[in-house]
Amino acid sequence: MFNKILVALDTSETCTHLFDQALALAQATGAKLTLFSVLSSDYGYRAVLPYYPVITGFPTIDDEALKVYQKEYSEYEKKAEEMLSSWCNQAENEGVQAEFVQAIGDPGRAMCDRAKTDNVDLIIMGSHGRKGLNKLLIGSVSNYVMHHALCSVMVVHHLSEPPHLEKAQENSRASTV
DSSP states (O other): OEEEEEEEEEESSSSSHHHHHHHHHHHHHHHHHHHEEEEBTBBOHHHHHHOEEEEOOOOEEEEEHHHHHHHHHHHHHHHHHHHHHHHHHHHTTTOOEEEEEEEOHHHHHHHHHHHTTTTOSSSEEEEOOOOOOHHHHHOOHHHHHHHHHHEEEEOOOOOSSOOHHHHHHHHHHHOOO
């Protein structure tokens, strides 16, 4: 069924559920996991490199501000690597062959490129649940990947239960009262 699964993870707390789903599928199918994270200002890293305009119109960067930026970025990179390493060890302790890869750039494009390079059978990713104007302005990584990946894509939503099940449970509770 699946031999290679790429799991797209970021530094958010919701990724634990995503990792658990990917691990369970890999155990069931005997697939190898590639835990994949993209360092990006859009997802996880929010520091902005300060530019100061000068008379010539070209931006300059204050040395102290640059040092602070580099330190914060280094901490962000280290946190992501530690997270991936920890999940990789957990997967291997559960009997699943795993590796982790950290990339820099546009998350959707990086995922699709990596999946193509590694001949991945399935990409498993989460959805941040953007809707409406946010989705239009910021975009949706999951939407990009679903339309550009050369393999199957599974999007795991971070709800405790799917909305249709919650509605059914409410109806059954109401009818028993």
